[in-house]
Amino acid sequence: MDTKWQLLGFSLVLGVTALSLSFVGGMYFQHHDAKRRLQEIIQKDPYAYYVSPKINEVFCFFESQCNADHRMRQIMKYGFPGLDDLRLYSDFVLSYDRRNRVAHWVCEHLQVDNIQSNRSRRGHNPYQADMSVPSTFRSELTDYRRSGFDRGHLAAAGNHHLQQNHCQDTFFLTNIAPQIGQGFNRGAWNNLERYVRHLVHRFGSVYVCTGPLYKPKQRSGGKLGVEYEMIGLNMVAVPTHFFKVIMVESKLHLGKPYMEGYVLPNAPIPDGLPLRSFLCDIREIEHYAGLKFFDGLRRSALFGSNYPSESQVFRDFG
Numbered sequence: 001m002d003t004k005w006q007l008l009g010f011s012l013v014l015g016v017t018a019l020s021l022s023f024v025g026g027m028y029f030q031h032h033d034a035k036r037r038l039q040e041i042i043q044k045d046p047y048a049y050y051v052s053p054k055i056n057e058v059f060c061f062f063e064s065q066c067n068a069d070h071r072m073r074q075i076m077k078y079g080f081p082g083l084d085d086l087r088l089y090s091d092f093v094l095s096y097d098r099r100n101r102v103a104h105w106v107c108e109h110l111q112v113d114n115i116q117s118n119r120s121r122r123g124h125n126p127y128q129a130d131m132s133v134p135s136t137f138r139s140e141l142t143d144y145r146r147s148g149f150d151r152g153h154l155a156a157a158g159n160h161h162l163q164q165n166h167c168q169d170t171f172f173l174t175n176i177a178p179q180i181g182q183g184f185n186r187g188a189w190n191n192l193e194r195y196v197r198h199l200v201h202r203f204g205s206v207y208v209c210t211g212p213l214y215k216p217k218q219r220s221g222g223k224l225g226v227e228y229e230m231i232g233l234n235m236v237a238v239p240t241h242f243f244k245v246i247m248v249e250s251k252l253h254l255g256k257p258y259m260e261g262y263v264l265p266n267a268p269i270p271d272g273l274p275l276r277s278f279l280c281d282i283r284e285i286e287h288y289a290g291l292k293f294f295d296g297l298r299r300s301a302l303f304g305s306n307y308p309s310e311s312q313v314f315r316d317f318g
């Protein structure tokens with residue numbers, strides 16, 4: 001073949017290759033722009049979330065993004081409690097509170113595989129700041145140093161042993177909040193986490209939403225006010241209470257799910273006080289948290305919700 005025809009053919013190949021790369025690159029950036037725009041719509045209109053799975057099917061050209069979207073849909077099967085600064089980790093989803101430097105809420109979907117204790121070891125996972133959070137709103141390890149508070153998990157490390165990176169992600173400070181150590185984080189709160197894992201072993205599929213509360217107190221003159229401590233240069237808020245709302249799926253065909261809500265004061269709790277003392281009306285938790293739990297499921301579709309007529313945590317722990 002004549003040299004000039006070889007050069008022309010090579011030029012055509014280069015041109016087609018460049019065009020193909022340009023097309024793929026354009027698709028990639030358009031994909032991310034479309035995802036960003038969809039997220040903006042969801043932030044403004046919560047109902048957009050319920051149609052978003054159909055739209056997200058279009059984005060499955062990029063497999064890793066498709067897998068991440070699929071995992072989020074699994075965890076958030078019954079709806080988002082709120083939509084502020086959503087963050088997807090490898091095995092849980094959270095909404096970050098930039099003002100208080102802790103999460104608004106953290107949601108998990110737990111199955112038996114998640115909590116097998118021989119899969120990973122907690123000691124190999126260091127706490128770390130989440131560098132994806134802008135520095136203006138980020139909590140740092142120095143904020144907790146010598147603060148007198150434990151770095152308390154919201155999504156418990158013990159809930160995420162299926163893969164090493166699942167456990168590692170629970171040590172990002174976005175999933176951490178200041179907690180009283182003795183009598184709370186190392187006491188009643190740990191007992192509540194163990195109780196959740198017991199439910200997973202017993203029923204197989206459990207959804208958990210965990211977060212902080214800032215409960216108002218009555219001041220002199222009868223007025224209410226919210227007071228809480230802050231730690232570190234970044235002023236990380238110390239919650240007055242923590243909640244955990246649990247939804248257990250039924251093993252029975254067409255069986256109804258069951259919900260429980262717990263609120264514990266961020267304070268030393270006597271060892272002998274049973275966890276059932278902290279059962280709380282889920283509507284009461286929603287009122288104080290400004291959230292709506294498992295909103296994709298009508299309350300009439302629940303088997304039941306176990307709470308007393310008056311919550312001891314609000315009666316005895318001001």
